[in-house]
Amino acid sequence: MYSDSVLCSLCRCKNKLYPDNLPRTSVVIVFHNEAWSTLLRTVHSVIDRSPHTLLEEIVLVDDASERDFLKRPLEQYVRRLEVPVRVVRMEQRSGLIRARLKGASLSTGQVITFLDAHCECTTGWLEPLLARIKQDKSTVVCPIIDVISDDTFEYMAGSDMTYGGFNWKLNFRWYPVPQREMDRRKGDRTLPVRTPTMAGGLFSIDRDYFQEIGTYDAGMDIWGGENLEISFRIWQCGGTLEIVTCSHVGHVFRKATPYTFPGGTGQIINKNNRRLAEVWMDEFKNFFYIISPGVTKVDYGDITSRTGLRQKLQCKPFSWYLENVYPDSQIPRHYYSLGEIRNVETNQCLDNMARKENEKVGIFNCHGMGGNQVFSYTANKEIRTDDLCLDVSKLNGPVMMLKCHHLKGNQLWDYDPVKLSLIHVNSNQCLDKANEEDSQVPCVKDCTHTRSQQWLLRNVTLPEVF
Ligand SMILES: [Mn+2]
Numbered sequence: 001m002y003s004d005s006v007l008c009s010l011c012r013c014k015n016k017l018y019p020d021n022l023p024r025t026s027v028v029i030v031f032h033n034e035a036w037s038t039l040l041r042t043v044h045s046v047i048d049r050s051p052h053t054l055l056e057e058i059v060l061v062d063d064a065s066e067r068d069f070l071k072r073p074l075e076q077y078v079r080r081l082e083v084p085v086r087v088v089r090m091e092q093r094s095g096l097i098r099a100r101l102k103g104a105s106l107s108t109g110q111v112i113t114f115l116d117a118h119c120e121c122t123t124g125w126l127e128p129l130l131a132r133i134k135q136d137k138s139t140v141v142c143p144i145i146d147v148i149s150d151d152t153f154e155y156m157a158g159s160d161m162t163y164g165g166f167n168w169k170l171n172f173r174w175y176p177v178p179q180r181e182m183d184r185r186k187g188d189r190t191l192p193v194r195t196p197t198m199a200g201g202l203f204s205i206d207r208d209y210f211q212e213i214g215t216y217d218a219g220m221d222i223w224g225g226e227n228l229e230i231s232f233r234i235w236q237c238g239g240t241l242e243i244v245t246c247s248h249v250g251h252v253f254r255k256a257t258p259y260t261f262p263g264g265t266g267q268i269i270n271k272n273n274r275r276l277a278e279v280w281m282d283e284f285k286n287f288f289y290i291i292s293p294g295v296t297k298v299d300y301g302d303i304t305s306r307t308g309l310r311q312k313l314q315c316k317p318f319s320w321y322l323e324n325v326y327p328d329s330q331i332p333r334h335y336y337s338l339g340e341i342r343n344v345e346t347n348q349c350l351d352n353m354a355r356k357e358n359e360k361v362g363i364f365n366c367h368g369m370g371g372n373q374v375f376s377y378t379a380n381k382e383i384r385t386d387d388l389c390l391d392v393s394k395l396n397g398p399v400m401m402l403k404c405h406h407l408k409g410n411q412l413w414d415y416d417p418v419k420l421s422l423i424h425v426n427s428n429q430c431l432d433k434a435n436e437e438d439s440q441v442p443c444v445k446d447c448t449h450t451r452s453q454q455w456l457l458r459n460v461t462l463p464e465v466f
Pocket residue numbers: 116117118201251252
């Protein structure tokens with residue numbers, strides 16, 4: 001499918017030339033109780049693998065660590081390095097967002113590069129990032145994030161064929177780079193990928209542009225949601241977000257967050273996500289609220305400065321973002337219904353039963369609370385629950401939940417609002433309440449239009465959102 005030259009994308013990256021007069025960067029690294037080895041591995045890899053003419057300084061921001069070796073021993077150690085390294089301390093536990101803001105404000109390079117504290121930069125990582133920003137300062141760039149095992153520290157190349165997205169719960173997720181983005185780059189995988197969102201840990205941004213678009217939402221606590229917030233903001237307010245495929249930085253992926261959150265992880269992320277949804281997502285915030293009932297009870301504080309920012313910058317609506325930046329989004333731009341799918345005979349509702357990809361969809365007593373019973377019948381005639389689509393691959397078969405592939409095929413359904421039938425187009429069979437063997441497994445059968453094949457698509461109304 002791809003030419004030989006594309007398969008050699010890495011060696012073609014090696015042959016690229018970059019201008020001499022690239023902007024200089026400060027590297028800002030926030031840490032909290034980081035191990036000595038991983039922190040210093042990050043620092044040394046920046047120093048060893050960046051041209052020093054491009055490196056203004058490294059700013060280490062300590063978010064109130066408790067480990068002794070991160071105090072004076074760290075300061076003494078970095079003093080003898082050949083690049084200026086500053087250690088800045090937060091007075092109290094402040095979280096990633098506020099610590100990064102502090103590091104950024106104390107740094108001086110024209111570009112600010114944020115890195116996690118457990119990274120390894122590879123040779124040639126920096127030049128392609130800075131070159132993009134030199135071309136256009138409203139381009140925000142991420143390297144490809146290579147994977148460093150947290151068990152063995154084995155280094156594995158990350159993929160240039162995935163980009164950043166998000167699901168209805170507003171979790172960041174990697175999804176395959178769609179064909180349209182391959183086409184836009186004419187198959188040249190050394191060209192940057194336009195990505196709808198960033199993972200958040202590693203990116204470079206022009207200092208003035210960072211200010212201009214409103215840095216971070218300082219009303220967000222600790223960690224979580226800030227990466228989607230800055231992603232939406234960049235795109236909606238006229239910038240560009242890219243993964244520069246010729247830049248590689250390794251990152252130790254940990255199985256669980258080592259952070260302790262005052263007040264609990266869940267509540268903080270819910271608060272941050274509510275701020276994100278309320279400021280940037282317009283009516284599409286309903287996808288988040290309906291699939292996460294309970295989140296609407298979380299207080300999200302005052303957002304007037306952020307909605308004011310959106311107005312001042314004349315940022316585009318979220319529908320524009322879905323249409324133009326992320327047409328393969330898990331949130332459909334157009335849809336007929338967002339709510340429950342209720343069987344007329346049994347009065348039960350389709351339910352994903354909290355099952356995962358490649359499992360069967362279930363059916364259960366309707367509770368009207370959203371969550372696992374939320375399905376959207378989209379304008380593309382998919383039946384979606386989050387990023388999974390109802391899919392049937394054999395006659396009379398059970399209905400499976402597969403990753404939505406946007407290719408119609410076995411995921412294409414016709415709804416007849418008069419007969420109330422949901423017709424699986426490929427098999428020309430109708431969705432039926434269940435099969436004989438198992439009353440909890442909806443399946444498709446030849447259409448009879450009897451009551452067990454009749455379905456009501458109803459919008460779920462949200463509990464009062466405040
Ligand atoms: Mn990390």
